[in-house]
Amino acid sequence: MTALEFTLVVWALSALAGFLGALTGLGGGVVVVPALTLALGVDMKYAIGASLVSVIATSSGAAAAYVREGFSNIRIGMFLEIATTVGAIAGAFLAGRVSTHALAIVFGLVLLQAAYLSFKGIPEDAERVESDALATRLRLGGAYPVAGSLQKYGVRHVPGGFAMMFGAGALSGLLGIGSGAVKVIAMDRIMRIPFKVSTTTSNFMIGVTAAASAGLYLKHGYINSSVAMPVMLGVLTGALLGAKLLVHMRVKTLRRVFGAVILALAIEMIVNGITGKV
Amino acid sequence: MNDHRLEIIIGQLLRAGVLLAAATVLAGGVLYLAGHHADRTNYHTFAVGQSGAHTISGIVKTAARGDSAAIMQVGLLLLILTPVARVMVAVVGFLLERDRLYAVVSLIVLLILAFSLLHAT
Numbered sequence: 001m002t003a004l005e006f007t008l009v010v011w012a013l014s015a016l017a018g019f020l021g022a023l024t025g026l027g028g029g030v031v032v033v034p035a036l037t038l039a040l041g042v043d044m045k046y047a048i049g050a051s052l053v054s055v056i057a058t059s060s061g062a063a064a065a066y067v068r069e070g071f072s073n074i075r076i077g078m079f080l081e082i083a084t085t086v087g088a089i090a091g092a093f094l095a096g097r098v099s100t101h102a103l104a105i106v107f108g109l110v111l112l113q114a115a116y117l118s119f120k121g122i123p124e125d126a127e128r129v130e131s132d133a134l135a136t137r138l139r140l141g142g143a144y145p146v147a148g149s150l151q152k153y154g155v156r157h158v159p160g161g162f163a164m165m166f167g168a169g170a171l172s173g174l175l176g177i178g179s180g181a182v183k184v185i186a187m188d189r190i191m192r193i194p195f196k197v198s199t200t201t202s203n204f205m206i207g208v209t210a211a212a213s214a215g216l217y218l219k220h221g222y223i224n225s226s227v228a229m230p231v232m233l234g235v236l237t238g239a240l241l242g243a244k245l246l247v248h249m250r251v252k253t254l255r256r257v258f259g260a261v262i263l264a265l266a267i268e269m270i271v272n273g274i275t276g277k278v
Numbered sequence: 279m280n281d282h283r284l285e286i287i288i289g290q291l292l293r294a295g296v297l298l299a300a301a302t303v304l305a306g307g308v309l310y311l312a313g314h315h316a317d318r319t320n321y322h323t324f325a326v327g328q329s330g331a332h333t334i335s336g337i338v339k340t341a342a343r344g345d346s347a348a349i350m351q352v353g354l355l356l357l358i359l360t361p362v363a364r365v366m367v368a369v370v371g372f373l374l375e376r377d378r379l380y381a382v383v384s385l386i387v388l389l390i391l392a393f394s395l396l397h398a399t
Contacts, residue, residue, distance in 0.1 A: 001318070002316050002317065002318065002319065003311065003314045003315055003317045003319050004311055004316070006319045007311060040321075041322050042321040042322070043321055043323055043324040044324075045324040046321050046324060053354050053357055053358070056357050056358060056360065056361060057296050057299070057300065057357055059361075060292035060296045060360050060361060060364075061292070061293060063288070063289045063292045064286075064289035064292060064293040065289075066289070067282075067285040067286055067288070068286065068289070070282060072285060074281055074285050074288075074368070075281070075380055075383075078368060078380060078387060079380075079383050081365075082387055085390040085391060085394075088394075089390070089393075089394050092394075100324075207292070207360065207361040207364070208361040208364065210361070211359075211360075211362055211391055211394075211395075212391055212394045213394070214358040214394070215397045216394060216397065218334075218358075219397060221325075223351075224321065225306070225310075225350035226310060226319070226350070228350070228354055229303050229306065229307040229310070230307070232300070232303060232354070232357070233303060233304060233307070236296070236300060
């Protein structure tokens with residue numbers, strides 16, 4: 001393949017990944033890495049390096065739109081970023097030490113979980129709770145708009161959420177993905193933060209988390225500019241387009257289709273990892 | 279200064295950072311394709327050193343000579359530094375809010391990021 005062909009094909013694949021990632025809320029990285037490694041035979045280390053920078057681009061590019069709605073909670077985000085950034089450094093350190101086959105298998109398992117989430121759909125919001133002692137001392141609680149008025153919410157189980165966030169950061173650093181799904185589980189399921197607040201705050205955190213592993217990625221040479229260039233530009237274009245269309249589309253069917261695609265990618269990734277093809 | 283205002287400022291900063299980074303990467307990409315469009319590519323096997331300079335000072339020096347790969351790398355660096363700038367603004371914002379606890383929390387995150395990025399130079 002010539003450089004021009006490679007650039008155009010990767011750009012188009014990445015735009016599609018970013019578009020679907022934005023529509024389904026699963027992010028682009030989770031599709032870009034298997035697309036590059038399985039369809040184009042790109043070494044996984046270049047793929048995760050390129051994915052990591054695209055993750056920073058989409059997270060940061062979307063932030064302006066999210067904050068205007070008033071859902072994200074900057075204190076929760078900043079506090080939990082202590083855990084995700086330390087986790088991200090640990091993950092990036094590990095990525096340099098495990099084999100590509102092992103990376104492919106772990107990636108496949110993360111895809112399986114993403115497929116499960118897209119079939120399951122968006123969970124119903126649990127009842128709001130009062131903040132516990134630690135969350136009160138950290139002033140993590142807030143208010144978010146519900147049907148035109150502000151509703152208060154509390155936060156609980158800070159240590160559990162913090163530990164889960166370390167795991168989310170480690171996965172992000174290991175695989176070059178945003179791991180937004182794990183961040184949302186930590187906030188929504190463990191800390192009892194409203195779903196909408198969890199997803200928008202998670203988006204805010206993804207860029208900072210990814211920036212923490214970027215230093216090690218650069219040092220290891222994972223960020224190859226001629227691979228990362230079309231990936232970053234493609235994912236960003238797709239994600240911005242997806243975010244614009246989000247309001248007009250029926251997302252439920254799309255999530256199912258996307259879930260099926262991810263399931264197939266997961267199986268292929270795991271099989272290729274075991275047989276040593278990736 | 280309140281939390282929501284701080285978030286809006288940060289949101290706009292992030293968008294500006296991404297646009298600047300994307301424009302730089304695009305410029306480097308156009309330059310790269312103009313010179314190398316017919317080159318054979320091979321990214322099948324990972325090779326250390328194939329990704330060009332990987333220290334921040336090395337990237338900036340090579341880009342100054344008009345090297346297309348290094349210009350793309352400068353764009354990618356700008357992108358990586360965008361969230362770092364966001365945390366810096368948060369430190370200042372929380373200080374203006376006289377919120378010592380969260381100024382310290384943001385400072386810890388900033389130090390972790392600085393540790394990681396300085397590792398690469």
